Each structure stands twice: as structure tokens, then as C-alpha cells.
Amino acid sequence: MATLAMTRLDPQSRAARRGWSDLTIRNAFIIPTIAFLIIFNIFPLLYSLGYSFTDFRASTNAPANFVGLANYKALLNDPFIWRNFAITAKYVIVSVAGQVIVGFGVAMLLNRAIPFKGLITTLLLLPMMLSMAVVGLFWKLLYDPSFGIINYALGLGRFEWLSNPDMALYAVAITDIWMWSPFVMLLSLAGLSAVPKHLYEAAAIDRAGPLYTFFRITLPLVAPILMIAIIFRTMEAFKTFDLAYILTSQPTTEVISIRLYKMAFQEWQTGMSCALAYIMLIMVVAITNIYVKYLNKVKER
Amino acid sequence: MAAVKTRSEVALNRTAIVAVLVVTIIFLAPIYWIASTAFKPRHLATTIPPTVMFEPEIGPFVKLFLRRSQLREQPTQEEYEAAPWWERLVFDGGEKVVRDGRGEVQLSGYPDRFANSLIVAVVSTVLAVGMGTLTAYGFSRFKVAGEQDWLFFILSTRMLPPVVVAIPMFLMYRVFGLNDTHIGLIILYTAFNLSFSVWLMKGFIDEIPKEYEEAALVDGYTRMQAFFKVVLPEAVTGIAATAVFCFIIAWNEYAFALIMTNRKAQTAPPFIPSQVGSGLPDWTVIAAGTFLFLLPVAIFTFLLRNHLLRGMSFGAIRK
Numbered sequence: 001m002a003t004l005a006m007t008r009l010d011p012q013s014r015a016a017r018r019g020w021s022d023l024t025i026r027n028a029f030i031i032p033t034i035a036f037l038i039i040f041n042i043f044p045l046l047y048s049l050g051y052s053f054t055d056f057r058a059s060t061n062a063p064a065n066f067v068g069l070a071n072y073k074a075l076l077n078d079p080f081i082w083r084n085f086a087i088t089a090k091y092v093i094v095s096v097a098g099q100v101i102v103g104f105g106v107a108m109l110l111n112r113a114i115p116f117k118g119l120i121t122t123l124l125l126l127p128m129m130l131s132m133a134v135v136g137l138f139w140k141l142l143y144d145p146s147f148g149i150i151n152y153a154l155g156l157g158r159f160e161w162l163s164n165p166d167m168a169l170y171a172v173a174i175t176d177i178w179m180w181s182p183f184v185m186l187l188s189l190a191g192l193s194a195v196p197k198h199l200y201e202a203a204a205i206d207r208a209g210p211l212y213t214f215f216r217i218t219l220p221l222v223a224p225i226l227m228i229a230i231i232f233r234t235m236e237a238f239k240t241f242d243l244a245y246i247l248t249s250q251p252t253t254e255v256i257s258i259r260l261y262k263m264a265f266q267e268w269q270t271g272m273s274c275a276l277a278y279i280m281l282i283m284v285v286a287i288t289n290i291y292v293k294y295l296n297k298v299k300e301r
Numbered sequence: 302m303a304a305v306k307t308r309s310e311v312a313l314n315r316t317a318i319v320a321v322l323v324v325t326i327i328f329l330a331p332i333y334w335i336a337s338t339a340f341k342p343r344h345l346a347t348t349i350p351p352t353v354m355f356e357p358e359i360g361p362f363v364k365l366f367l368r369r370s371q372l373r374e375q376p377t378q379e380e381y382e383a384a385p386w387w388e389r390l391v392f393d394g395g396e397k398v399v400r401d402g403r404g405e406v407q408l409s410g411y412p413d414r415f416a417n418s419l420i421v422a423v424v425s426t427v428l429a430v431g432m433g434t435l436t437a438y439g440f441s442r443f444k445v446a447g448e449q450d451w452l453f454f455i456l457s458t459r460m461l462p463p464v465v466v467a468i469p470m471f472l473m474y475r476v477f478g479l480n481d482t483h484i485g486l487i488i489l490y491t492a493f494n495l496s497f498s499v500w501l502m503k504g505f506i507d508e509i510p511k512e513y514e515e516a517a518l519v520d521g522y523t524r525m526q527a528f529f530k531v532v533l534p535e536a537v538t539g540i541a542a543t544a545v546f547c548f549i550i551a552w553n554e555y556a557f558a559l560i561m562t563n564r565k566a567q568t569a570p571p572f573i574p575s576q577v578g579s580g581l582p583d584w585t586v587i588a589a590g591t592f593l594f595l596l597p598v599a600i601f602t603f604l605l606r607n608h609l610l611r612g613m614s615f616g617a618i619r620k
Contacts, residue, residue: 019523019524019525019526020523020524020525022443022524023443025439025443025524025525025528026439026442026443026445028435029435029436029438029439030435030436030439030440030445030451032432032435032436033432033433033435033436033455033495033499034436034451034454034455036432036491036492036495037454037455037458037492037495037496040470040488040489040492041458041461041466041492042458044466044469044470044473045461045465045466045469047469047472047473048465048468048469048472051469051472058471058472058475106321106324109317109320109321109324110321112314112317113314114317114318114321115318118606120321120325121606122602122603122606123325123328123329124324124325124328125602125606125609126328126329126332126599126602127328127331127332128613129549129598129599129601129602130332130553130595130598130599131552131553131554131555131570131594131595131598132553132555133553133555133570133571133573133574134553134569134570134573134574134591134594134595135331135332135335135591135595137573137574137577137587137591138331138334138335138587138588138591139331140577141334141338141347141584142331142334144347146347146349147347147348147349147351149330149334149351152349152350152351178328178331182328183613186609186610186613187610187613187614187618189610190610190618225618228614228617228618235460239462239463241462241463241464241555241556242555242556246574257462257464257556260462260464260465260468261464261556261560264464264467264468264471265471265560270468270472273468274468274469277462277464277465277468280462280465281461281462281465284460284461284462284465285457285460287460288456288457288460289453291460292453292456292457295614295615295617296449296617298614298617298618299617
């Protein structure tokens with residue numbers, strides 16, 4: 001850690017007259033941020049780690065009793081929690097796969113001379129900048145079985161999206177794909193534009209087919225950046241809360257964050273929810289680790 | 302690049318352009334639908350087939366800002382004629398404007414929530430960008446033992462699921478009386494944006510040549526003077542881009558606001574969905590609220606267009 005230790009200066013010295021030493025400046029610039037994050041992120045997590053070993057309920061005044069690992073055992077043996085994890089996994093796969101296909105596909109289309117390319121790209125990026133909760137809410141109207149424009153545009157009649165237990169998760173994923181494909185597109189475009197043109201020319205001279213060119217030149221060179229997009233979106237989809245919470249209340253869309261929210265703030269099983277939070281936390285930190293490795297890898301290039 | 306284009310290449314290009322147009326229209330359709338619904342009379346918001354052509358009106362925006370209740374009986378002719386134009390709009394929708402004992406018009410919950418969003422987003426942005434810029438400079442210019450680990454630690458705080466952080470914060474805020482306060486939300490958003498701001502600003506500051514400051518130091522500037530007079534002016538674009546990003550993230554945030562606030566400090570994202578609650582929602586009013594809420598972000602997105610890639614990759618990918 002950045003140490004606070006510094007050498008005392010003679011007040012008459014030239015260094016003292018020249019203002020703060022580099023070491024002082026470094027510490028004064030860095031330590032507040034680290035301290036802020038420790039106080040408001042790490043300390044609360046230690047606090048909840050403590051509670052995860054108790055039967056504490058924030059809705060009562062009853063003192064917390066130490067129960068050891070009972071909460072963790074109960075959670076890991078609870079088939080309903082595993083179902084929530086399974087729903088989350090399905091959601092992650094459908095929504096990230098959709099975003100990669102749509103996002104990378106559109107990037108391939110855009111990676112050529114197109115009139116108003118800059119404007120079109122910015123317009124396409126708009127969905128990801130908007131509030132998930134607020135825009136997500138409006139998709140309720142778009143999905144409405146009687147007067148939603150989605151059913152009308154696709155000629156689906158009175159097809160049920162959100163109130164159909166089998167369809168609701170896909171509906172949430174479709175909205176997520178709409179919002180976040182632009183993110184994959186943005187990163188893919190950066191990757192595609194960095195592929196040296198002479199490689200394509202060489203491939204053309206060698207009479208390489210389009211498939212060969214794609215799999216042997218384009219994809220390997222875009223892969224690192226595409227991986228960043230995929231890992232980041234996987235992590236975000238794993239944590240997803242806003243969209244699914246706002247769009248439906250089906251048990252089939254109860255992703256793990258929603259289960260955690262209900263456990264903590266509706267059922268007030270505070271101790272148990274802290275334990276579940278820790279299980280999630282470990283998973284997220286693991287994904288973050290992989291993500292940062294890729295970020296640094298791309299940075300070095 | 303090969304100058305000669307075969308006929309099939311030209312055809313491929315044309316097909317791609319058409320496909321791009323189709324995709325753009327599909328992607329913008331939901332946003333267009335929000336914007337157009339915000340200007341529709343209520344009975345045209347939910348029609349089959351959907352109404353595309355209509356005479357726009359600002360009724361939904363008037364209703365958005367006024368507290369209204371269902372009309373029990375129609376207003377008399379005199380009442381109706383004595384009412385100002387905006388009150389007539391409300392009468393036309395089968396509702397009346399709620400007034401307090403002294404006859405003052407009551408506002409709906411929307412303006413307050415909008416103001417809360419603005420206060421919380423602006424203050425947390427200033428704090429996050431201010432602290433983030435200093436820290437980024439510290440990491441960029443000085444030797445820090447275990448620099449990579451510290452930067453990883455900073456970024457990992459950003460990746461924590463909001464609900465996970467919210468549980469202990471809720472309990473701690475309860476002790477300190479910070480639930481449903483602006484300060485409580487500002488602290489959370491500052492912490493959330495701080496890591497983002499450090500990473501993004503470090504990228505921008507790394508790009509400013511060290512020689513600029515060294516020249517200033519030789520000229521007799523102190524390190525602090527060099528930072529404020531040489532580095533900061535060079536970093537202005539980066540600071541502005543980072544600030545706009547932080548503002549948008551705080552402005553859009555939902556989960557913390559849902560858990561930590563309920564009235565006094567509630568921001569717009571949890572408030573807007575809560576209007577749908579009971580009965581048949583008036584989608585024109587919801588659309589109007591959504592439209593006003595999205596408008597600043599849409600404008601900022603255009604201003605940020607050249608920095609989106611950088612921001613979205615935490616500064617790792619620069620064009």
C-alpha cells in the first residue's frame with residue numbers, strides 16, 4: 001500500500017520551499033480514494049460477512065444469534081436457490097449469445113464505406129446509454145398482447161409475452177439484447193477496424209474464400225476485444241436485476257439478484273441473504289479477475 | 302486498398318447498406334414509440350392497429366406535472382370556461398386538477414423526483430471525477446508499490462452486484478439515519494463511479510507527455526502548480542468525457558435508489574415504474590415522464606460519441 005511515512009523536511013530547505021514533496025502529493029491524491037472505497041465498499045461487506053453467520057432479521061429487534069455455517073448449508077441444499085441459479089444461467093446464455101450474434105453481425109455490416117456511418121453508429125449506440133429501468137418499463141407496452149406494437153409488427157395476434165411463464169424470460173432477454181447488442185457492436189467495430197487491410201489483400205491474391213478469410217483472419221484478430229465484450233456482458237447479465245424486476249413477476253424470471261432482493265428486503269431474512277450475497281460475490285470476483293486479465297492483454301497491444 | 306471492385310462486391314455493399322438501414326430502424330423503433338406516445342391524446346396510445354399519424358399535443362406533459370384525480374361529475378359550463386387552458390386539458394381527459402385548501406394547484410411527484418435525480422447525479426459526479434482525477438494522476442506519475450493490484454482492487458469494487466452492497470449499506474444507513482436522504486445516495490453513487498473515473502482518467506492522463514510537467518518544474522513550478530496549470534488544462538477533454546459518463550450512470554441507476562429511498566430523496570428511475578401500479582395506466586403520461594428523463598442522456602450520448610468506446614472499456618481500448 002502507499003505508505004504514509006514521509007521524511008520530515010527542514011522548513012528552511014529548498015525542497016520545503018518548493019511545496020509538497022512528490023511522496024506527499026502521491027499519498028494525498030491516492031489515499032482518499034482508497035479510503036473511501038474501503039469505508040463504503042469493503043467495510044460494509046465485512047459487516048455483512050459477520051451477519052451471514054447469524055439468524056439476524058432486520059425487521060425485528062431480536063438479537064442476532066450465531067449459527068455458524070448453517071445459512072450457507074441451507075442455501076446450498078435449497079433446490080429453489082439452485083433453480084434461481086439455473087434461471088440466471090439460462091438468461092446469461094440466451095442474452096449474451098443474442099448480443100454477440102446481433103452486435104457482431106451489425107459490426108460486420110458497418111465495417112465498410114457507408115454514407116452517414118458516424119451518425120448511424122451513434123444512433124445505434126443510443127439504447128445502451130438509456131436507463132434500463134425506465135426504458136424497460138416502456139417495453140411492457142411494446143409487449144402488450146392486445147395493443148403492443150411487437151405483436152402487431154410480427155403479426156402474432158394476441159401472443160402473450162410477459163404473462164406467459166415459458167416466454168417471459170426470453171422477453172426479458174430480447175429487451176436486454178436490444179439494449180446491449182450496441183455494446184458488442186461498438187467493441188467489435190474497434191476490433192474490425194484494427195485488422196490490417198493488407199491481410200485481406202493477401203488473402204484475395206491467394207484466392208481465399210470469404211469463409212476462410214473470416215475464420216482465419218477476421219475472427220482471430222477480433223477475438224481478444226470480443227472476449228472483453230463477452231466477459232463484461234456475462235458479468236452484467238449474471239447480476240441482472242432492473243429489467244427482469246420491472247418487466248415481469250413470473251417465478252420463471254426470478255434471477256438470483258431478484259431472489260436476493262426479495263430475501264433481504266421483503267422476507268427480511270437478513271442473515272440468510274448476507275450468506276447468499278457472499279456466494280454471489282465470490283462468483284463475481286472470479287469473473288472480474290478473468291475480465292481484468294483480458295483488459296490488460298488488449299491494453300498491451 | 303484494391304481500387305477495382307467487381308460487380309458482386311458492389312452488390313454486396315448495397316445489400317449491406319440496406320441491411321444497416323433496416324437494423325437502425327428496428328433499433329430506434331422503441332425509442333421513437335416512447336417519443337411519439339408522449340405527444341398522443343390518451344385514447345390513441347393503445348389502439349389496434351397502432352396509431353402512427355396523429356395531431357401531437359402537450360396534454361401528457363401537463364398531466365405529468367399536475368396532481369390529478371378522477372372526475373366524479375362533469376364540470377359545469379362556467380367552470381370549464383373559467384379554467385385556464387391546461388386545466389381544460391385535464392378536464393378533457395376525465396380528470397380534475399387537485400388543489401389544496403387555499404386553491405393552490407398541487408404538483409405531482411414527478412418534478413421532485415426529477416430534481417432529486419439531478420442533485421444526486423451532479424454532486425456524485427463532481428465528487429467521483431474530482432477524486433478520480435487526483436488518484437489517476439497519482440497512479441500515472443508516481444511509483445506505487447503493487448500498482449496493478451490496487452487498480453484491480455479499485456475496479457473490482459465497481460463490479461459488485463448492487464443488491465449485494467445494498468444489504469449492509471441499508472443496515473448501516475439505518476443506524477446513521479441516512480436511508481432516504483440525498484447524502485446517502487450521493488455516497489453510494491460516488492463509490493460506484495469512483496473506480497470508473499480512476500480507470501478512465503488514468504488512460505487520459507497517461508497520454509499527456511510527462512515532458513510538459515518536467516519543463517514546468519524546470520521553470521520553477523512546484524509539482525502542485527505543474528499539476529493544476531499544466532496537466533489539468535491538458536486533461537480537460539478527458540475530464541469532461543468522464544464527467545458525462547459518471548452523470549449518465551448515476552442518472553440511470555435503479556437498484557440502489559429502489560432500496561435506499563422511498564419518498565424524500567427518491568429519484569426518477571424507481572418513481573416512473575411505480576406509476577404503473579394500479580388500474581389502467583395512462584401510457585401517454587408515462588411516456589412523457591420517460592421522454593423527459595431520457596432526453597438529457599440522448600443529448601449527452603451525441604456529445605460523447607467519440608469517447609463511447611473508451612468509456613465502455615474502462616479506458617482500455619482507445620481509438
